[in-house]
Amino acid sequence: MASDDELPEIPVVCPECDTRTKVAFDEVERAVQRHNDQLHDGEAVAEVDPEVLEALTDRVAKDLGLF
Numbered sequence: 001m002a003s004d005d006e007l008p009e010i011p012v013v014c015p016e017c018d019t020r021t022k023v024a025f026d027e028v029e030r031a032v033q034r035h036n037d038q039l040h041d042g043e044a045v046a047e048v049d050p051e052v053l054e055a056l057t058d059r060v061a062k063d064l065g066l067f
Contacts, residue, residue, distance in 0.1 A: 014039075014046035
């Protein structure tokens with residue numbers, strides 16, 4: 001298992017703000033929520049890059065034997 005120092009940064013995108021940033025793995029949920037609360041009245045606009053999220057989901061599903 002990776003230590004906190006080895007965890008990757010996760011790309012977060014906001015199409016409405018036209019921004020892309022990388023956030024520490026353990027901060028992603030809070031960062032996305034904070035961005036959406038402050039800039040989009042809580043609407044879920046910013047999100048983990050959909051391509052990265054799909055790849056992570058596929059990998060987890062494979063590791064769990066679902067694929």
